[in-house]
């Protein structure tokens with residue numbers, strides 16, 4: 001019997017994960033990617049001889065003891081040979097006037113630093129750090145979707161995670177802004193409410209900090225581009241097929257069955273299964289023409305306040321100096337606002353000198369200056385573009401961010417230049433996401449946690465996957481949903497799922 005054919009739309013981490021697992025089960029897989037390179041949001045590129053990493057700030061699952069590590073290993077993303085940079089300083093908060101503290105990955109050191117910075121909050125700081133410690137133990141299972149588990153597997157999860165559920169549930173319902181009010185110190189309040197955004201649920205902040213303090217989160221040496229290259233090589237070693245510059249225009253459906261795709265150039269391709277690993281809104285509205293509504297996603301798309309998106313405007317600097325002694329991530333607050341869609345008084349500067357394998361001219365460094373925002377930032381840039389001022393405004397924003405940086409590093413004057421500026425419009429054009437988002441819906445304290453199967457009632461032989469259907473996105477949800485899509489296909493075709 002001939003192998004079944006599967007077309008996977010989208011060569012991001014999710015699509016590649018599905019493709020690898022399906023190849024392992026004998027399917028003929030073809031990944032169709034609209035861009036010239038694979039990786040989607042997990043990407044790196046070069047300008048003026050400098051490598052610019054466009055993604056990984058911290059990757060969950062770098063610890064071989066964690067459940068996600070096995071998944072990264074299966075798809076070739078991580079292995080014992082891949083070095084991990086364990087950040088010592090996670091980031092440094094700088095409010096001016098020497099009001100500075102660092103979030104250390106050593107929890108005891110971090111607690112001591114916070115208490116020294118804000119002795120009036122000692123009791124609350126200790127409670128906060130205790131919560132981070134509790135979150136270090138949480139290791140969500142990624143083996144298979146809950147609805148494919150048998151009764152024994154469900155009981156095991158119930159027993160191991162019931163204690164975690166209490167903490168997750170409780171902290172999901174509080175926003176970072178609300179939790180910040182528990183502190184007296186105005187800078188700590190500001191940090192907690194602004195770190196992600198005031199409406200983000202507090203659980204997301206704890207989850208992030210706990211992964212860093214438990215060393216479950218780290219940065220693979222070589223960055224995002226190298227990681228995608230390893231995944232690609234793993235797939236090619238299984239004789240998987242890839243076509244880049246192959247944008248899908250629509251999914252072809254006959255009598256409630258997905259039968260193939262039509263590419264933008266008019267070419268038609270048939271398959272037994274279609275997996276769309278593109279952003280959910282693009283899959284449902286564009287590729288399926290809005291014919292198959294999915295309530296959980298549609299409700300979120302219509303409620304921008306409860307389910308906002310998250311995006312960046314980033315200016316990249318080339319510095320003619322080795323910046324290894326500067327903090328990994330330096331959030332600088334300043335007085336004279338920089339106006340984009342609103343007035344910004346803080347920028348995060350990320351220093352890539354920690355990884356000596358990243359390409360830069362000798363003695364140089366790359367710094368990325370990021371303004372974070374929501375879809376209002378996207379709409380603002382859209383307007384700027386419509387007025388014909390896009391290139392000039394990008395340069396202007398980059399120069400202003402550079403001026404702020406020079407307030408802390410004045411000796412760099414004349415040694416630093418803006419070499420690139422990325423806006424929400426860049427992400428939109430590149431990913432077909434939603435309003436420039438590069439992660440899934442933000443999980444606010446008012447929103448419900450998202451877990452979508454990717455199966456659509458009334459549409460057979462089709463599954464959608466990717467970060468937009470699990471929690472609030474990120475690389476692990478991309479890979480997890482990719483694996484789940486392969487498991488669902490195997491289950492339907494009565495093939496026992498294996499990973500070797």
Ligand SMILES: Cc1cc2nc3c(=O)[nH]c(=O)nc-3n(C[C@H](O)[C@H](O)[C@H](O)COP(=O)(O)OP(=O)(O)OC[C@H]3O[C@@H](n4cnc5c(N)ncnc54)[C@H](O)[C@@H]3O)c2cc1C
Pocket residue numbers: 009010011012013014015032033034035038039040041042054055056057058059060246247248249277278279282312430431432438439440465466467468473474475476477478
């Ligand atoms: C600046 C930045 C920092 C980040 N930092 C982190 C981090 O530190 N840790 C972390 O875990 N995550 C981080 N992320 C998020 C992470 O990159 C994403 O969550 C993840 O890569 C999403 O993978 P995906 O495969 O689900 O989706 P995508 O990467 O969006 O992949 C979808 C793919 O589909 C393709 N596509 C779309 N439409 C079509 C079409 N019609 N035809 C063919 N192909 C199509 C797109 O080109 C894309 O390649 C960051 C992202 C960015 C941009």
